[in-house]
Amino acid sequence: MRPVYMVSGGVSKFEKARPDATFQKMVKEAFDYTMGDVPRLKPSMIDGSVGSYFSDHFTRQLMAGIMATDYLGLCPKPNKRVEGGGATGGLCFQAGWESVASGRMDVCLAFGFETMSHVQTWKGNEFIALASDVNFDYPVGGFYSGYYAMMVNRHIHEFGTTVEQMAMVSVKNHMNAYNNPYAQKRKRLTIQDVRNSAMVAYPLTLLDICVMSDGAAACILASEDMAFKLTDRPVKITGVGTGTDMMRMADRPHGEVILAPNEKKSDYRNLKYPGVHSFRAGRSAGLQAYKMAGIKDPIKEIDFVELHDAYTSSEIQTYEDLALCKYGDGGKFVEEGHPFMPQIDYGLKLKTKGTIPVNPSGGLIACGHPVGATGLMQAVFAFWQIQGTIKKHYGSAELQLKKANRGLIHSHAGTGTYVTVSIMERGW
Amino acid sequence: MAKKIDAKTINAPRHNPAAKLDEIMTGTTVFNIPFPKDLNALKTMSPIIIKHPYYVEYIHSYGQDSPFFAGLANKKLLGTRCGKCSYTYATPRLHCTKCGKETKWVELPQEGRVHTFTTCYFGSEEFLKDTPFHLVLVEFDGVDTLFLTRLIGVEGPEDIKIGMKIRAKFRRNSQLKPTDVYFVPAG
Structure with missing residues (x-):
């Protein structure tokens, strides 16, 4: 395996609905931004691509991957679709990494998208719930917010996690997104706002849960030789891990x-x-990536994390899976302030701020979750963070971390069924 | 039942600026739309959004899991047990995920405990009509994995406690769905 670098990234602004554009056009927007950021890269230098979108039901178009590829003008070069529920984008990023690490390609484009506005929200929830066992789980009341609510109720039972601790995650991520022009929801909230919003699945309220979005994201990955030809500030991918677990959470050991x-x-x-309180796939993915990157004590050796906060509860559960704190301490971890940005005022009294900022971009909860694009969006935001180019891309340096040499991105599917973790580091 | 309204209630301002009609999927059939003379103006045209129905009837087989559904129709809750390592599954599978060997069908107890729960106030479109409904994962003595089901006979989440005893009940007219069994408080 040879070293792989990310040299550029781009994101279409995530919106509730983009009726003005088909998925091809949204991918093109992300791609053009990506190309514009590395002027030395010409389309002829791209050896191939990997594309991702989660749901054939949302797209209502099979082989949509090739339609995006031909729109970008990348035929007849290699392309394939990568899919794995909510982790689709993270898996796509790693498929791009594999294409370059293996030597098959010197420059690979990884792109992803989702068009969730094409059905009403409750139909969308049905489509998402089809990513649970349709013989045993879906017919009982298939609803992902319900599944996550059951998982966090067990987390609360085991560890004493509180709904206020969960609400703090929502306050943090919405507030971070306040300074991210790409985010769908940019709000100043209080813990009370989160608790007073509509109850969706007890104890998860509307503001504990991410929203559906239309959007696309793109990353360019390159070999070492090509990376330094294309940019002075390439970001090296030093660790990748992918974990899995049983589809039915009832079957978890x-x-x-x-x-x-x-x-x-x-x-x-x-x-x-x-059990159902923790994500074994997240732990497995994290440990693989840590081993590859030589990380022994993640909280001390990683500067920031972009993780899959589809629910405030799953952000807390993921702190533990990634060993940022011990299992059971996730609620306390956020309550003490560790995952908050040091420079942002959240209107909360926090003991320790900024030990390891989590979701400086605002995460899924605030940026939106166009599934196939999400994991790639995290890579793009982490890439800009490490490059130190947040000001250039966001229009303000508010969210730029002083120390951002090494970041972790985490993409998560199902009830913790597929999870990817990738480590990105300053490569120059 | 109509709410009782007194003079005080009528006099209090009841304005909700966030009030919003739900979007509905009905509409008017359109056969023609305006078109500009100048083709350059097309770039500023609003997108055309159409309704696209999609309905499929599948010939869906439960395959090797079919006996589970036959069991429900006969008021039996069936799981499977590994013949080699004895690991017991509350949600059946014909092959043991731990050792790969074929399992055998076993009857599960019809009383268990709430392992975890939720109350859904919203849901997927198919289940919106059922809201609020309660989901629980059931744990059984002597069984290694859990079973997802609905709990009825409680009002809200405050009535459900982890560890509480619950009992299986079966629909008389089987739908051949996992919802042919549901649970109630054991009483």
Whole structure:
């Protein structure tokens, strides 16, 4: 395997609906932005592409990947579609990494999109719920917010996590997005706002849950030689990990915790793992990526995280899976302020701010979640963060972290069914 | 039942600037739309949005899991147990995910405990008519995995506690769906 770098990225602004554009046009917007950021790169230098979108139902078009590819003018070069539920974008990013790491391509485009506005919200929830077992789970009341509500109720039971701690995640991510022009929801909220919004699935309210979006994102990945020819500030991908778990959460085992390098068996004497309170796939993906990147103590060795906060609860659960804190301490972790940005005023009293900023972009909750684009959007925002080019791309440096040499991106599907973790580092 | 309204209620301002009609999918059939003489003006044209129905009847087989649904129709809750490692599945699978060996069908107890729960106030379109409804994962003694089902006989989430005993009930007229079984508080 040879080293792989990201050299450019672009995102179409995520919106509730983009009736003015088909998916091809949205991908083209992201692609053109990406190309514009590396003028030395000509389309003829791109060896091929990988494309991702989650749902054939939303698209109502099979082989949409090739339609985006031909719109971009990348035929007859290689292309394939990558799909894995909510982690579709993260899997696509890693498929791009594989294409370059293997030597098959020197320059690979990874693009993704989703067109969720093409059905009403409740039909959209039905389409998403079809990504649960249609024989045993979907007919009982298939609804992902319901599944996540059950998981967090067990997390609350095991660890004493509170709904106020969950609400703090929502306040944080909406507030971060306030300074991100690409975000769909830019709001100053209070914990009370989150708790007073409509109850969707107890205890998750409307503001604990991400929204549906139309949008696209694109990344250019390159070999070392090409990366330094194209840009002075390439970002190196130093670790990738992909985890899986049983589709039906009812089938998840109740065994022993898979230990991170900074944990010991005695930390978890009475914990049955993963049960439905934790994501074994997230832990597995994280540990693979840490091992590859040589990370022993993630909270000390990573500067920021862009993770898949489809729910405020899953952000808390993911702090634990990624070993940013011990299992059970996720609620306390956010309450103490660790994942907040040091320079932003959230209107909250926080003991320690900015230990490891999580979702500086605003995450899915505020930026939106056009599924096939989401994991790539995280890569683009992390890439700009590490390059130090937030001001250039956001129009303000408000969200630029002082130290952003190494970031982690995390993409997550189903009830924790596919999870990808990739580590990105300053490469110059 | 009509709400009781007194003079005080009528006099209080009841303005909600956020009030909004729900979008509906009915509309007017259109056979023609305006068109500009100048083709350059087409770039500023509003998008055309049409309704696109999609309805499919599948010939869906439950395959090797069929006995589970036959069991529900006969008021039996069936799981599977691995012949080699004895791991027992509340939601059946014909092959053990731990050791790969074929499992055998076993009857599950019809009483279990709430492992976790939620109350859904919204849902997928198909289930909106049922809201609010309660989902629970059931744990059974001697069984290693859980079972997803609906709980009825409770009002709200405050009536459901993790660990509470619940009991299976079956529809008399089977729909051959996993909802042929549902649970109630054990009483």
